[in-house]
Amino acid sequence: MIPIKIDSAWKGTSDCRNCGIRDMVLFADLNEQDFGEIHTPIDDMVFAADAPLYTEGETAVGVFTLRKGMVKLVRATADGRERIVRVLRPGDVIGLEALATARYDSEAIALVEAHVCRIPLSVLHHLSSNSPRLHKRLMQKWQGALKDADDWLADLNFGSARQRVAALALKMRDPDQPDFTSFFARDDMGAMLDIKLETVSREISSLVRDGALKPCDKQGRRYEITNEVLLQRQ
Amino acid sequence: MIPIKIDSAWKGTSDCRNCGIRDMVLFADLNEQDFGEIHTPIDDMVFAADAPLYTEGETAVGVFTLRKGMVKLVRATADGRERIVRVLRPGDVIGLEALATARYDSEAIALVEAHVCRIPLSVLHHLSSNSPRLHKRLMQKWQGALKDADDWLADLNFGSARQRVAALALKMRDPDQPDFTSFFARDDMGAMLDIKLETVSREISSLVRDGALKPCDKQGRRYEITNEVLLQRQ
DNA sequence: CGAGCGCTTGACCGGCGTCAACACCCGTGG
DNA sequence: CCACGGGTGTTGACGCCGGTCAAGCGCTCG
Numbered sequence: 260m261i262p263i264k265i266d267s268a269w270k271g272t273s274d275c276r277n278c279g280i281r282d283m284v285l286f287a288d289l290n291e292q293d294f295g296e297i298h299t300p301i302d303d304m305v306f307a308a309d310a311p312l313y314t315e316g317e318t319a320v321g322v323f324t325l326r327k328g329m330v331k332l333v334r335a336t337a338d339g340r341e342r343i344v345r346v347l348r349p350g351d352v353i354g355l356e357a358l359a360t361a362r363y364d365s366e367a368i369a370l371v372e373a374h375v376c377r378i379p380l381s382v383l384h385h386l387s388s389n390s391p392r393l394h395k396r397l398m399q400k401w402q403g404a405l406k407d408a409d410d411w412l413a414d415l416n417f418g419s420a421r422q423r424v425a426a427l428a429l430k431m432r433d434p435d436q437p438d439f440t441s442f443f444a445r446d447d448m449g450a451m452l453d454i455k456l457e458t459v460s461r462e463i464s465s466l467v468r469d470g471a472l473k474p475c476d477k478q479g480r481r482y483e484i485t486n487e488v489l490l491q492r493q
Numbered sequence: 494m495i496p497i498k499i500d501s502a503w504k505g506t507s508d509c510r511n512c513g514i515r516d517m518v519l520f521a522d523l524n525e526q527d528f529g530e531i532h533t534p535i536d537d538m539v540f541a542a543d544a545p546l547y548t549e550g551e552t553a554v555g556v557f558t559l560r561k562g563m564v565k566l567v568r569a570t571a572d573g574r575e576r577i578v579r580v581l582r583p584g585d586v587i588g589l590e591a592l593a594t595a596r597y598d599s600e601a602i603a604l605v606e607a608h609v610c611r612i613p614l615s616v617l618h619h620l621s622s623n624s625p626r627l628h629k630r631l632m633q634k635w636q637g638a639l640k641d642a643d644d645w646l647a648d649l650n651f652g653s654a655r656q657r658v659a660a661l662a663l664k665m666r667d668p669d670q671p672d673f674t675s676f677f678a679r680d681d682m683g684a685m686l687d688i689k690l691e692t693v694s695r696e697i698s699s700l701v702r703d704g705a706l707k708p709c710d711k712q713g714r715r716y717e718i719t720n721e722v723l724l725q726r727q
Numbered sequence: 728c729g730a731g732c733g734c735t736t737g738a739c740c741g742g743c744g745t746c747a748a749c750a751c752c753c754g755t756g757g
Numbered sequence: 758c759c760a761c762g763g764g765t766g767t768t769g770a771c772g773c774c775g776g777t778c779a780a781g782c783g784c785t786c787g
Contacts, residue, residue, distance in 0.1 A: 334647040337660070337725065342651055344643045359636035365643065391622055401635040402593035408642035409578045409599065413568040416650045417576055417687055420743070426571070445766065453651055455744055460767055477752070479766065491571065654775065679734065692775055694735055711784070713734065 270303040273376045283350035284324045285378070285396050293390045299379045305372065312353060312367040312375065319357030321379040325349050328373030331447065333366040343450040345411050346370065346431070352400045358383060370443055416453055423452040424462040425493035428472060428484065438484050439475065466490070504537040507610045517584035518558045519612070519630050527624045533613045539606065546587060546601040546609070553591030555613040559583050562607030565681065567600040577684040579645050580604065580665070586634045592617060604677055650687055657686040658696040659727035662706060662718065672718050673709065700724070 275286050276294060286294075306312055312323060312330060330347045344365060347353055356364045357380060386393040414426045427448065433439045442448060442463070445456040452459070463479070466472045471489040475481040484490065509520050510528060520527075540546055546557060549569065564581045578599060581587055590598045591614060620627040648660045661682065667673045676682060676697070679690040686693070697713070700706045705723040709715040718724065 332643070334643065336647055336651055338652070338656075340651075342647045344646050356636045356639060359632045364636075364640050388625055388628060394622060394628075398593045401639070402590045402598075405590060405635070405639050405642060406598050408639060408646070409566070409568065412578050412642070412646045412650065413570055413576045416646065417570055417574075418572070422572075456765095457745085457767085458743060461743090464767070689776055690733095691735080691777085695775090698735070 270305055270374075273301040273303045275301060275376075278326075278376075280326055280350055285352060285383075285393065285400060287396055288392045289386075289390060290392070293386060293392065296386060296389060297382050298385075299382050301379070301382070302377045303374075304377055305374050306369040308369055308371050310369050312369065312373070313363045315363060315366045317363050319354060319361050319363055319380060321377045322355060322357055322383060323353035323367075323375040323377050325351050325353055326374040326376060329370040329441070330367050330373055330375075331370050331451075333368060333450075335366075341450050342453075343447060345407060346451070348434075351407075352404065355400060355404055358387075358397075370447070415451060419493075420452070420454045420458045421462050421465065422493045423454060424448075424459060425466065425471070425490045427452060428466070428482065429487075429490055432484065440472075440482050440484055442480050442482060445479070504539055504608075507535040507537045509535060509610075512560075512610075514560055514584055519586060519617075519627065519634060521630055522626045523620075523624060524626070527620060527626065530620060530623060531616050532619075533616050535613070535616070536611045537608075538611055539608050540603040542603055542605050544603050546603065546607075547597045549597060549600045551597050553588060553595050553597055553614060555611045556589060556591055556617060557587035557601075557609040557611050559585050559587055560608040560610060562609075563604040563675070564601050564607055564609075565604050565685075567602060567684075569600075575684050576687075577681060579641060580685070582668075585641075586638070589634060589638055592621075592631075604681070649685060653727075654686070654688045654692045655696050655699065656727045657688060658682075658693060659700065659705070659724045661686060662700070662716065663721075663724055666718065674706075674716050674718055676714050676716060679713070 275281065275289075275297075278284065278286070281287055306328075313319070315333075315335065325347055327349055330351075330353055331343045332345045332347065332353075334342050334344055336342045347367075353367050353375065354363050356362075361380065383393075383397070387397055388394075414430065415423055417423070428440045428442075431441045433441065443451075445459045448459045449456040463472065463482075467474060467482075469486075469489065471484070471486045473483040473485050475483055509515065509523075509531075512518065512520070515521055540562075546564065547553070549567075559581055561583055564585075564587055565577045566579045566581065566587075568576050568578055570576050581601075587601050587609065588597050590596075595614065617627075617631070621631055622628075648664065649657055651657070651660075662674045662676070665675045667675065677685075679693045682693045683690040697706065697716075701708060701716075703720075703723065705718070705720045707717040707719050709717055
């Protein structure tokens with residue numbers, strides 16, 4: 260048994276008022292008074308690629324906000340295989356369910372190095388009843404998570420292998436550079452799309468041959484979208 | 494074009510205090526004071542099978558609680574086919590997303606005659622900030638919906654056609670009579686599991702032949718689970 | 728009693744899974 | 758600096774599951 264390298268680091272306490280992505284996250288429209296009500300420090304953390312943020316059923320310490328990187332939500336299926344139910348990206352909240360049950364419903368694993376801040380449950384419970392601004396934001400985050408989940412099912416787990424890979428390419432576009440998209444290890448992509456890794460590889464190669472994608476690196480993680488329309492109508 | 498029969502009926506105003514399934518729903522632990530804060534009547538409604546409760550993108554009037562029957566949540570996919578993302582059952586809340594956006598993210602259609610009550614958005618907005626009891630319930634409903642969505646993806650849209658049909662049979666067990674389960678029109682089942690209706694039919698027949706299921710009616714809607722273990726390890 | 732719809736079953740074929748070989752990248756150690 | 762080896766991605770051959778097309782059957786309802 261090879262020991263799993265747990266690789267996470269505490270980077271200090273967050274300064275939420277001056278957070279670079281504050282407008283995307285839970286604390287977007289808190290006022291000075293709201294911030295004054297935060298009595299427990301919010302930790303700034305970094306997780307290495309493949310490091311778990313938490314595991315399924317674990318008792319929750321807090322809820323995470325993803326500032327940089329990507330995180331996969333993994334569930335154990337009945338027959339023991341790994342199923343990736345969603346991939347979270349900057350601005351997303353990780354482990355919202357802990358607010359209702361104090362436990363996590365799935366396992367969260369960093370896909371690449373992930374920068375997060377961890378907000379203690381107590382802070383959120385207190386603020387959600389005392390700040391209508393946070394209350395509203397929280398509702399929006401719940402709605403966003405549910406919509407993401409449904410989208411993931413409707414868009415990525417539907418139709419032929421080619422359609423699924425094309426849909427994933429479109430979903431994983433870089434928000435800042437919409438012509439570029441991020442892929443993952445082929446077996447992870449297989450677990451997202453419910454197809455085998457060889458099929459993933461074949462369909463990517465096929466889309467590259469057809470001029471829809473162009474590889475940007477030699478590891479097969481980053482591609483340029485050279486024909487968006489072609490991808491959309493797969 | 495065959496006109497769609499809109500078939501819904503208003504059955505009066507709900508008496509939430511004496512609701513038969515109150516312990517399952519949003520108003521479970523409201524007190525007398527909370528009820529006093531409800532200034533808009535809550536409508537009691539019945540929708541016929543195949544009638545839509547609302548459509549995708551529609552401006553929301555309120556949120557529904559399902560008291561009896563089943564409702565499917567349908568999304569349009571990129572290529573125009575129908576995809577069923579979830580089936581809701583008694584106690585579930587329908588259209589929660591309206592609380593955040595005042596619009597519905599999918600279409601809701603009654604699978605069989607459905608009895609619901611419609612709670613106006615204003616009532617929920619008011620109570621969720623004034624009653625910690627509703628606030629907590631609401632959080633639980635969000636968490637439940639998200640878990641359902643992820644479960645649906647992980648359990649039902651994974652593996653072989655046989656596994657999917659078996660998983661659906663187990664998920665649709667009758668809560669009161671766990672040995673019985675409900676199926677749907679074969680094309681609806683196909684849209685839930687992302688397989689074709691002929692394949693659904695074949696796999697059901699096969700499970701019946703193998704002694705895992707036994708048909709209870711001649712329409713193929715109700716089956717007895719005669720070998721639970723066999724279903725689980727498909 | 729007949730028409731029509733939905734469920735079932737069969738035959739055939741294509742897409743995807745399986746197994747295997749190979750290429751390539753990268754880290755390690757000589 | 759190069760040789761080596763493991764891990765990961767790609768590609769090929771082949772077989773099977775499930776999609777497609779079609780026919781037949783049994784309900785239900787007019």
